Amino acid sequence: MRRQRPRGSQLGLLLLASQLFQVGLDNIPPVTMGVLGLNVYLYLFPAAPLMQACVSVQKAYWYGDWRRLLLSPFHHVDDWHLYFNLTSFLWKGINLERRLGGAWFFYVLSVFSLLTGLVYLGLEAGLTELTDDPSYSVQCAVGFSGVLFALKILSNHYHPGGVTYVLGLRVDNRYASWVELVLIHITNPGTSLIGHLAGILVGLLYTTGPLKSIMKMCAGLGTRSGDSAEGEYAGGRRDYTGGMTEQEQYDRALRNSLNDTAGSRPADAAPPAYGFHLSDEEVRRRRLMRFDR
Structure with missing residues (x-):
């Protein structure tokens, strides 16, 4: 088992601020x-303990x-x-909000956050029904990664024909989310494969x-394209990306952040991949460790 870092170090928060x-x-x-700030705030001041924020068939249905559908995307384990x-959301959010405009992007995020949980x-x-295995119904998921997978599909839709790198592998954008889905689950078995699939x-x-047509109808836009607000921020500065793709920007910023703090993190404290689900025992163990600290 991997030893846990003291919660008080909060190295992830420092790296996020640096980013x-x-x-x-x-x-x-x-x-x-605003979404970045909301996630940080709810990490520091949770609206509910993790076992009351995570979503599962058992707890929600x-x-x-059903309140868990609103809480689970915005709470994180550590x-x-x-x-x-x-960090993943940062680049997706910048690109998509500039493309769609603030109002529509907020609408998309709200719908994606709720619908991914459903x-x-x-x-x-x-x-549970197909396998007659009730364990699927008690798996409790928490985190924003399902929404991130949905946003990745949307981002790749607006940038067809490009390539991205998934764990060092060069992959066509059309297949990047599916490759990432499999590789993340293989390399980090604790991740929620079903939660990520739901996002895709x-x-x-x-x-x-x-979905897009339904959202337009609900918003009273009729035949008006949901992308009509695209370019709301087009006049803003774009040159800070240096012409790099989203993945290249993310990789560079991640390397810079980690290099800035080299040597400050224990060798056995490898960070978990985002979006994993929680067993009752794991959450109880983390909660007890938090109180002990």
Whole structure:
């Protein structure tokens, strides 16, 4: 077993702050900044303990605690979980908010956050029925990574024909999310494969399915394109990206952040990949460790 870092070190939060200042706070559009701030705030001051914020078929459907659909995307297990999720969201948020405009991007985030949880519950309930294994219904998920997978589908939709790097592998954008889904689960078995898959399906519902049209109808836009607000921030500065792709920007910033703190992190304290699910025992253990600290 890997030894846990003391919670008081909060190295992930320090790296996140370093990342934001490297990008420049004035380069981050308001909705993206607001979501970043909300996640950090709820990490520091949770709206509920993790076992009351995570979402599962058992807790949400069987016990009727639907509030978890709102809480689970914005709560994180530890500072590394928060750091990797928010660093990934930073680049996606900047690019998509500038493309779609603040109002529509906020709408997309709201729908994706709720719908990813609902699709996750549907998949877990379906697996319970198909396999006659109730363990699928009690797996409790927490974190923003399902929404990130949905945003990745959307981002790749607006940048067709490009390539990205997934764990060092060069992959066509069309397949990047699926490759990442498999590789993350293989290299980090604790991640929620179903939660990530739910995000991919929500993204596909928007880009190739009826979700975008339904959202336009609900917003009263009629036949007006949901992308009509695109370019709301087009007059803003873009040259800070240096012509790099989203993945190249992320890789460079991540390397810079880690190099800035080289030697300050214990060798056996490898950060967890984002978006993993929690067993009851794991959360109880983390909670007890937090109280002990």
